[in-house]
Amino acid sequence: MVATYLPLLIMILVAVALALTLFLLAVVLGNKNMTPEKAMPYESGQSTGDARHIRLSLTFFLTAIVFTVFDIEAVFLFAWAAMFRELGWFGLMEMVAFMLILGVTLVYAFRKGAFEWEK
Amino acid sequence: MSIAAISFFFVCGAVAIASALITVTQNNPIRAAFSLLAHIIALAGLFIGLQGHFLAVIQLIIYAGVVVVLFIFTIMYIGPVPKPESAGRPSFAKLFSIAGMVVVTGAVTYAALGYSPALKGLNTCPEAVAECGQFGGVEAFSAALFRGGVVPFELISILLTVAVVGAIMVARGRLIYREKPRRKKQELSIENNR
Amino acid sequence: MSPWLALSPLLVVGIGSLTVMMVDAFSNKKDDLSILSSAILIAAAAIAGSLWFGGLPPQTPEILAPYLAVDAMSQFFNITICGGAALCAMLAGGYLREHDLERGDFYSMLMLCAFGAMVLSSATDLVSVFIGLETMSLGVYCLVAFRRGSARAIEGAIKYFLLGSFAAAILLFGSALLYGATGHTDLLGIGQTIRNGNAELGLALVAMSMLVVGLAFKVSAVPFHMWTPDAYEGAITPATAFMSVVVKAAAFAVMLRVLITCFGDPLSAGAASGWPPIIAVVAVVTMIYGNIAAIYQSNIKRMLAYSSIAHAGYILIGVVAAFRVQNTAVSAVLYYLMAYTVSNVLAFGSLIVMGTRGKEAVTFDDLAGAGKRHPMAALPFIIGMLSLMGFPPTAGFFGKYYVFNAALQADSGMHWLVIIAVIASAIGAFYYLRVIVYLFMKDPETGAPQAVAMKSGYVVTALVLSAYFVLEMGITPSNYLKMALAAAAGLV
Numbered sequence: 001m002v003a004t005y006l007p008l009l010i011m012i013l014v015a016v017a018l019a020l021t022l023f024l025l026a027v028v029l030g031n032k033n034m035t036p037e038k039a040m041p042y043e044s045g046q047s048t049g050d051a052r053h054i055r056l057s058l059t060f061f062l063t064a065i066v067f068t069v070f071d072i073e074a075v076f077l078f079a080w081a082a083m084f085r086e087l088g089w090f091g092l093m094e095m096v097a098f099m100l101i102l103g104v105t106l107v108y109a110f111r112k113g114a115f116e117w118e119k
Numbered sequence: 120m121s122i123a124a125i126s127f128f129f130v131c132g133a134v135a136i137a138s139a140l141i142t143v144t145q146n147n148p149i150r151a152a153f154s155l156l157a158h159i160i161a162l163a164g165l166f167i168g169l170q171g172h173f174l175a176v177i178q179l180i181i182y183a184g185v186v187v188v189l190f191i192f193t194i195m196y197i198g199p200v201p202k203p204e205s206a207g208r209p210s211f212a213k214l215f216s217i218a219g220m221v222v223v224t225g226a227v228t229y230a231a232l233g234y235s236p237a238l239k240g241l242n243t244c245p246e247a248v249a250e251c252g253q254f255g256g257v258e259a260f261s262a263a264l265f266r267g268g269v270v271p272f273e274l275i276s277i278l279l280t281v282a283v284v285g286a287i288m289v290a291r292g293r294l295i296y297r298e299k300p301r302r303k304k305q306e307l308s309i310e311n312n313r
Numbered sequence: 314m315s316p317w318l319a320l321s322p323l324l325v326v327g328i329g330s331l332t333v334m335m336v337d338a339f340s341n342k343k344d345d346l347s348i349l350s351s352a353i354l355i356a357a358a359a360i361a362g363s364l365w366f367g368g369l370p371p372q373t374p375e376i377l378a379p380y381l382a383v384d385a386m387s388q389f390f391n392i393t394i395c396g397g398a399a400l401c402a403m404l405a406g407g408y409l410r411e412h413d414l415e416r417g418d419f420y421s422m423l424m425l426c427a428f429g430a431m432v433l434s435s436a437t438d439l440v441s442v443f444i445g446l447e448t449m450s451l452g453v454y455c456l457v458a459f460r461r462g463s464a465r466a467i468e469g470a471i472k473y474f475l476l477g478s479f480a481a482a483i484l485l486f487g488s489a490l491l492y493g494a495t496g497h498t499d500l501l502g503i504g505q506t507i508r509n510g511n512a513e514l515g516l517a518l519v520a521m522s523m524l525v526v527g528l529a530f531k532v533s534a535v536p537f538h539m540w541t542p543d544a545y546e547g548a549i550t551p552a553t554a555f556m557s558v559v560v561k562a563a564a565f566a567v568m569l570r571v572l573i574t575c576f577g578d579p580l581s582a583g584a585a586s587g588w589p590p591i592i593a594v595v596a597v598v599t600m601i602y603g604n605i606a607a608i609y610q611s612n613i614k615r616m617l618a619y620s621s622i623a624h625a626g627y628i629l630i631g632v633v634a635a636f637r638v639q640n641t642a643v644s645a646v647l648y649y650l651m652a653y654t655v656s657n658v659l660a661f662g663s664l665i666v667m668g669t670r671g672k673e674a675v676t677f678d679d680l681a682g683a684g685k686r687h688p689m690a691a692l693p694f695i696i697g698m699l700s701l702m703g704f705p706p707t708a709g710f711f712g713k714y715y716v717f718n719a720a721l722q723a724d725s726g727m728h729w730l731v732i733i734a735v736i737a738s739a740i741g742a743f744y745y746l747r748v749i750v751y752l753f754m755k756d757p758e759t760g761a762p763q764a765v766a767m768k769s770g771y772v773v774t775a776l777v778l779s780a781y782f783v784l785e786m787g788i789t790p791s792n793y794l795k796m797a798l799a800a801a802a803g804l805v
Contacts, residue, residue, distance in 0.1 A: 005167060064192050065286035068185045069279045075180055076264075076272070079173065083261035091265045094272060101276040104331045105283045111338035112287050112418075270380040271440045274432060277327060278448045281425045284334065285455035288418045289470075 062114050073102055124168060131164035148194045156187045171255040316374040319383040322361040322391045323431055329353035330424035337417030347406025347771055350420040354399035354427060361391035369803075379499040380441040382570075384803035387435030389647055389796065390566045394434060397558040397654040398427035400775045404658070405551035407769030408665050414549065419459060423555060426452035430559045434566035437574070438499045439488040442567055446484070446531070450477050453560055456552040457544050469547025473540045477530065480537065484527025490520035491575070500574040501805065508578040518587075521576055525588060528571065531564035532625045535599040542610075545618035553614060554661035557621045558654040565628060565650055569643060573635060573804060582636040584724060589636045592629055593730055599626030600737035607744045611676045613664060616744055617657075620701060623741055624653055630730055631716040634723035641722055643801035645715035648794055652700070652708035655782040659697035662776045666690045667764045674764035677751045684752030687766035691752045693776045700783045702745040703738055708786035713738065715794065 080087065080095050087094075109115065138161060141154035163178040264272055317324070333350050365388040373383045381387070402423055409415045429448030436442040454477065458470035492498050494516035495506040506512045530537040545553045572588055581587035603623030610616040628649050634642035667674040667683055667690055674680050684691035700709035717734060720727045757763050786793050 059290070060192060060196070062286055062290040064189050065290075066283060068189065069282050071180065071185050072279060075177060076275075078176070078180075079257060079261040079264060082257045083265065086258075086262070087265050094265055094269055097273055098276045101273075101280060101331065104334060105280045108334045108338045108421075109283055109287060112291060114283075114287050114291070268380075268440070270377055271438075271444055274441065274444045274448070277330075277425065277428060278444055278451070280331075280334075281422070281429070281448050281451045281455075284418060284421055284425065285451055288416075288422060288455045289458050289461065 059117055066109060066114060069105075070102075073098075127164065128168050131161045131168065134158075135161035135165060149191065152187055152190045152194060155190070156183055159183045159187065169255070173255060173257045173260040176257065316376050318364070319370060319374050319377065320381070321364065322357045322388070322395070323381075323428065323435075325353060325357040325360055326395065326424060326428045326431060329357070330421055330428055333417075333424055334421040337421055346417050346420040347402055347409075350424050351399040351402040351406075354395045354402060354424065358392045358395035358399065361388045361395065364388060365392075379502075380436070380438045381432070382435045382437045382803075384435075385800045386566070386570075386647070386803040389651075389800035390434035390562060391431055393562050393651050393654055394427055394430045394559050397562065397658060398423060398430075398555065400655075400658045400662070400779055401551050401555040401559070403771045403775035404554060404662050404665055405549075406771035407767065407775075408549065408551050408772070411668075411767050411769060412549075412670050414460065416459075419456070419552075422452050422455055422459075423552075426456065426555070427559060430563035433563040436567060437501065437570065439491065439503075440498055442571070443481075443485055443488060445563075446481060446567070449560060449563060450481065450531075453552075453556055456555065457548040459552060460547075460549055463547070465543075466547040466549075469540075469544040473544040476537075476540045480527050480530035483523050487520045487523025487527060490516055490523065494520060500570060503575045504577055507576070507581065514580075518581065521581060521588060522591070524571055525591060528564055528568045529595060532561055532568065532628070533622050534595050534625050534629060535602050535622065536595070538599070538603075538622050541622055542615045542618040545621070546612060546614045550614070550661055550665050553617075554658055557617070557657050557661070561621065561625065562650045562654060565632070565646060568632060569635065569646065569804065572632065573639065573643070577636075584636070584726060589633050593633045593727070596626045596629035596633060597730065597733055599623065599629060600734055601626075604737045604740040604744075607741070610744070611678075613674060613677065613680070613748070617660060617664075620741065620744070621657070623737065624701075626737070627713060627716055627734055628653075630720050630727075630734055633730070634716075634719040634727065637723035638719055639804070640798065640801050642716075642719040643804055644794065644797040645712075645719040647797040647800055648715050648790075649712035651793065651797070652712035652783075652786055655779045655786065656697055656700035656707070656709050659693055659776065659779040659783055660701060662772060662779060663690065663694035663697055665767075666769070666772050666776065667694065667766055669765045669767045672763065672765040677747065678758070679762055679764045680748065680751040681755040681757040681761070681763075682752075683764050683766070684749075686763075690766040693780050694752060695749055696780050696783055698745040698748050700787070702742050706784070706787045708783045708790075710787060711790040711794075715790075 076098065077095070080091060083091070135158055138154040138158035142151045142158060145151040145154060159178060159182045163175040163183070166172075166175040166178060329350070330353075333346060333353070336349065337346060365385060369385060369388070370383060372378075373381070377383065402420060405419055405423065409419060426449050429445050429450075429452060431445075432441060433445030433449055436445050454470055454474040457473055458466055460466040488498070491503060494513040495503045495511070497503045497506055503512075507514075507517055526537065533541040545556065548556065572582075572592075576582055576588055582589060584590070600623055603619050603621075603626055607616050607619035607623065610619060628646055631642050631646035631649060635646070664674055667680065667687070674683065684694075696707065700707035703709045703713040713734075717731045720731050720734075
């Protein structure tokens with residue numbers, strides 16, 4: 001088990017180390033003259049305000065649900081792909097049927113305008 | 120179990136418990152969501168330790184990838200909620216939930232300690248079956264699902280269809296009303312009727 | 314028999330619902346969807362019937378084997394569910410057009426829900442039980458929320474959704490425990506393991522009570538009924554009719570399968586231990602509470618919601634009786650469910666027909682004098698109410714009669730259950746008759762809103778069909794009872 005996941009562990013360690021190093025380097029080497037404006041969080045150049053009154057579009061919700069569904073589909077694809085050869089034609093047909101049904105769903109969602117960004 | 124595996128278990132376990140505690144005690148919902156993310160990743164590590172490789176992958180793809188994103192989306196949708204005035208002494212609800220936590224933890228620990236020899240006897244997967252040797256691996260899961268579980272697998276596609284159609288139905292409904300002002304009036308007339 | 318043929322009713326509804334989705338997405342004429350979806354559903358019911366009478370396979374094809382049953386009982390429920398859903402689709406055809414709510418996604422969702430209900434009613438494995446349950450429930454939550462702009466609809470949908478997901482989680486937890494206790498997910502395997510004494514019995518009993526909680530929620534039995542009035546009131550009337558007939562039938566089907574196949578052993582189905590006493594208590598509370606609460610309602614849909622809770626109580630008596638006289642009791646429950654399906658479609662259909670846009674019948678006061686103004690529209694209302702009440706020449710009477718009879722045969726300890734049920738149905742007569750009193754013997758107050766009957770071929774067709782079956786099942790009950798007996802024999 002350790003051998004299987006060792007590369008992953010090393011990658012995570014390298015990523016964390018790299019991020020920490022860059023962050024610390026910025027702290028050590030950087031110029032520090034703080035102004036109140038600089039101390040505020042950066043938000044695309046606009047001043048950060050109270051987010052209480054911002055109402056997000058429901059399209060976010062729709063996108064999130066559609067994303068969830070197709071992510072779950074990807075999990076099944078992942079399991080199927082891992083055994084693609086062993087499962088053979090039978091497995092392929094199963095997956096084709098599965099994808100066909102979800103393909104119909106995708107067409108439906110597209111036609112219903114689920115991917116249009118309306119306000 | 121090797122030293123590496125044991126230390127991996129303890130590191131993941133410690134991170135899982137610590138981040139779960141942060142999740143429930145943190146007042147800032149975004150921070151709570153992110154510590155939930157840490158908890159989920161630590162849990163995936165624990166699953167790997169138990170040879171549940173596929174479960175670990177699911178944990179990362181579905182929970183870390185989607186569910187936490189949905190949580191954060193919802194938190195942003197609702198916006199910051201004004202913090203309730205915290206009373207000087209611990210409230211009844213807080214005491215109650217701590218008591219509940221202690222009871223559940225005790226019960227689970229008791230069950231795990233008391234039942235573990237019995238549960239071993241329930242292992243119905245004989246070692247001779249090839250898939251049982253690597254029980255929980257991606258290949259074993261895949262073989263079980265695509266050879267034995269054809270019916271539920273295809274049924275799941277309809278379940279996912281229901282989710283998409285339902286989301287469109289609920290989320291687009293209002294837009295349809297808005298497009299046709301006549302319908303809006305109709306909606307009002309039903310409401311006004313009672 | 315090939316698995317394709319064995320599954321054909323499910324396949325027809327599944328492919329049919331995808332077809333309806335595509336037609337909805339690519340065509341602008343929405344009103345034809347009502348005909349299309351009800352035709353597909355009726356075709357599926359007919360296929361299920363011909364499959365049944367043409368001879369079912371002696372054993373389920375191997376590929377379906379642990380997950381879905383192809384037995385007489387599943388065909389019985391396929392017919393009931395598809396028939397009920399087809400009638401609801403017809404009701405929707407008239408209702409949506411009249412109230413200018415026409416959106417094709419209603420029909421796609423209705424058919425997907427019916428698909429889920431069919432899966433649920435023939436599920437013989439905890440995995441397919443859960444998938445079927447979720448397919449059906451997710452769809453029904455959305456059907457309740459269909460009237461997106463109405464605060465009432467959203468309130469009902471959110472209540473139903475939150476409580477329903479909680480109940481589903483309990484059911485799933487129970488399933489997991491049951492797997493832990495027995496090492497099986499198929500109902501037959503679980504039952505055999507428990508019978509052979511190889512199961513962790515304490516764990517299995519905990520799992521059983523969790524499964525009972527989850528299923529009792531779906532049939533809206535009393536401690537878990539809180540969502541019912543709000544969801545029934547918020548949903549549009551055809552969706553309410555669908556919830557009250559299809560969801561209830563499928564939930565009772567799976568309840569029978571789980572309780573009898575998994576927990577049919579003498580210990581967990583004993584009169585002193587296990588599920589019969591639990592369900593008996595639930596049944597008593599459900600009948601009394603449902604009937605008494607229904608009296609206090611001024612809104613007709615809420616009244617019908619409590620009436621549906623009360624009916625769940627009567628049906629639960631049949632479920633309890635199944636622990637002794639399995640065949641008699643199960644067939645009584647099946648007959649009751651079919652009778653309830655047609656009677657309730659009739660009741661909700663009459664409520665639909667008693668309203669035009671802006672002049673709906675919402676409360677009893679709206680109905681005042683409506684019978685004099687629209688006698689033809691009031692006629693189905695009378696038949697529906699009499700059948701729900703259990704008045705002799707209707708389906709509802711024989712439903713109650715068979716269930717009570719089964720309970721009397723089952724155990725001498727169940728006499729008190731029947732006595733309570735008879736008292737409860739006497740209380741129930743009060744609010745059913747009240748509808749008829751308002752229709753004919755009250756005059757509307759001046760200036761009060763009055764319900765005006767609508768004209769719709771779809772609704773009239775559905776009403777005629779369901780009224781026909783209500784009377785036919787009341788006049789020649791033996792044919793239908795024979796069918797129910799044959800179906801009950803399929804349950805192992």
